[in-house]
Amino acid sequence: xxxxxxxxxxxxxxxxxxxxxxxxxxxxxxxxxxxxxxxxxxxxxxxxxxxxxxxxxxxxxxxxxxxxxxxxxxxxxxxxxxxxxxxxxxxxxxxxxxxxxxxxxxxxxxxxxxxxxxxxxxxxxxxxxxxxxxxxxxxxxxxxxxxxxxxxxxxxxxxxxxxxxxxxxxxxxxxxxxxxxxxxxxxxxxxxxxxxxxxxxxxxxxxxxxxxxxxxxxxxxxxxxxxxxxxxxxxxxxxxxxxxxxxxxxxxxxxxxx
Ligand SMILES: CC(C)(O)CC(=O)SCCNC(=O)CCNC(=O)[C@H](O)C(C)(C)COP(=O)(O)OP(=O)(O)OC[C@H]1O[C@@H](n2cnc3c(N)ncnc32)[C@H](O)[C@@H]1OP(=O)(O)O
Numbered sequence: 001x002x003x004x005x006x007x008x009x010x011x012x013x014x015x016x017x018x019x020x021x022x023x024x025x026x027x028x029x030x031x032x033x034x035x036x037x038x039x040x041x042x043x044x045x046x047x048x049x050x051x052x053x054x055x056x057x058x059x060x061x062x063x064x065x066x067x068x069x070x071x072x073x074x075x076x077x078x079x080x081x082x083x084x085x086x087x088x089x090x091x092x093x094x095x096x097x098x099x100x101x102x103x104x105x106x107x108x109x110x111x112x113x114x115x116x117x118x119x120x121x122x123x124x125x126x127x128x129x130x131x132x133x134x135x136x137x138x139x140x141x142x143x144x145x146x147x148x149x150x151x152x153x154x155x156x157x158x159x160x161x162x163x164x165x166x167x168x169x170x171x172x173x174x175x176x177x178x179x180x181x182x183x184x185x186x187x188x189x190x191x192x193x194x195x196x197x198x199x200x201x202x203x204x205x206x207x208x209x210x211x212x213x214x215x216x217x218x219x220x221x222x223x224x225x226x227x228x229x230x231x232x233x234x235x236x237x238x239x240x241x242x243x244x245x246x247x248x249x250x251x252x253x254x255x256x257x258x
Contacts, residue, residue, distance in 0.1 A: 005032035006039060013050035014194040015043050016187070018057075025063035026056045028088070028109045032066075037087035040094050050198030050205075052094070053190045054117060055101040056110075058183065061126070064108025067135060084109075084141045091116040092142075095206050097197045101190035102126045103183055107165070112141035115150065118209060120176065121190045122168045123183035128176060131163035149216055150176050201239035201255040 007018040017039060019026040026032075043049045056062055065084075073083070091098060091113065100106075100114035103123035111128045114120050130143045138144065139160065148156040151174040159166060172180040181189045197205060211227045218226070234240045238258040246253035 001038060001042070003035045003039065005029065006035050008039065010049075011191050012195060013048060013198040014191055015049050015052045016191065017052060017054045019054070019062055020057075022057055022059075024066065024068075025060035025105060026110070027063050027066040027068075028113065029066040029069050030085075030087075033085070033087040037090035040090045044094060044096060049096065050202055051097040051099070051194040053099045053101050053187075053194050054091075054113070055103070055187060055190065056106075057104065058125070059104040060110070061100070061102040061104060061106040062110030062113060063105050064110050064131070065141075088113070088141050089116070095209070096202070097194065097205055097209060099190050099194055101186050102128075102177070103186050105129075105165075108132055108139065108143070109141050112139060112143045112146065115142065115146040115176075118212075119178040120171075121179045121181060121186065121193065122171055122177040123186040124168050124180060125183045126168040126171065126177070127165040128159075128168075128171050129163065129165035130160050131165070133161060134163040146216075147176075150174075199255075201237070201243070202257040203237060204234055204239055204243075204255075207234060 005019070005021050007020050009016045017036070019032065021027060021029065021032060040052070043052060077083070088109070098117040100117035100120045102114050102120055103125050105127050106114045107129045108131060111130055130139045130147060132139050132143070144156070144160055147159060155174055158164070166176070168177065168180050171177045179189065207230045211230050214223050214226045239255045242255060243253045
C-alpha cells in the first residue's frame with residue numbers, strides 16, 4: 001500500500017511512522033487517519049515489527065482534526081458516520097508498544113492521538129492543548145476522558161474550558177509526558193526507548209501493556225486481580241524461564257517470544 005500522508009521507516013524492529021501533511025500542520029484528515037489505521041493493521045500482522053514510534057514535524061505533531069474538511073459537516077454526517085470513526089481509535093487496540101514522539105503543536109485530535117499511544121516523549125518545543133472550545137466544539141476523540149485521567153480534573157477542566165496550550169515543561173510536571181528531551185534528540189531518544197522495549201519478550205510486553213491499560217478501565221481491586229492473573233500466566237511462557245535463568249546465570253536473556 002502507498003501512503004500519501006504518512007512516511008514509514010524501519011529501524012531494526014522499530015517502525016517509525018511520520019505524519020506527513022506539513023502544509024496543514026499534520027491536521028488529521030479522514031484520509032490520514034484511514035491510512036494510519038491500515039498501516040497499524042499491517043504492522044500488527046508483521047512479526048518482524050516489535051514496536052512503533054509515531055511522530056510529526058518540528059513544528060507540529062498534529063494540529064488536530066482537519067477543520068477545513070469538517071467545518072460544513074451536518075449533525076447527520078457526523079452521527080451516521082460515527083465520527084470520530086474507528087480509524088482514529090485503531091491505536092487504542094494496537095497490541096504492540098507505541099510511543100508518541102511529540103515536537104511542536106499537539107492540539108485537539110493531535111493531543112488525543114498522542115494520548116492513545118502507550119507513552120509520550122516530548123521535545124522541549126512541544127505544546128499540548130484541547131482548543132476545540134475556541135472553534136465551537138469539544139474534544140471528540142477521548143480528550144475529555146484521557147486528559148482527565150492523565151492530569152486530573154482541575155488541570156483538564158482548565159485546558160478544555162480555556163483552550164489554552166500547555167508547554168512541554170508543564171506537560172512533564174503534570175504527568176502527560178513521560179520524558180522531556182531537547183528537540184534535536186527527540187527521534188533518537190524515542191527510537192532508543194522503542195529499541196529497548198523491542199529487546200523484551202513481545203508477548204510479555206503485550207501483557208504488561210494490557211495490565212497498565214486496565215488501570216484506565218476498572219477498579220483497583222479488579223485491576224489488581226487482572227494483573228495477578230497475567231503475572232501468573234507469564235510462568236507459562238518460555239520467556240519467563242529464559243529471563244530468570246539468564247539472570248541467575250549472569251548472562252543476557254535470549255527471548256524467543258514464546
Ligand atoms: C478531533 C476533535 C474531535 O477533538 C476535534 C479537533 O481536533 S478540532 C481541531 C483542534 N485544533 C485546533 O483548533 C488548532 C488549529 N490550528 C491553529 O490554531 C494554528 O494553526 C496553530 C496555533 C496550530 C499554528 O498557527 P500558525 O503557526 O499561525 O499556523 P497557521 O497559519 O494557522 O497554519 C498553517 C496551515 O495549517 C492549516 N491548519 C492548521 N491547523 C489546522 C487544522 N486543525 N485543520 C486544518 N488546517 C489546519 C492552516 O489553515 C494553515 O493553512 P492555510 O490556511 O495557510 O492554507
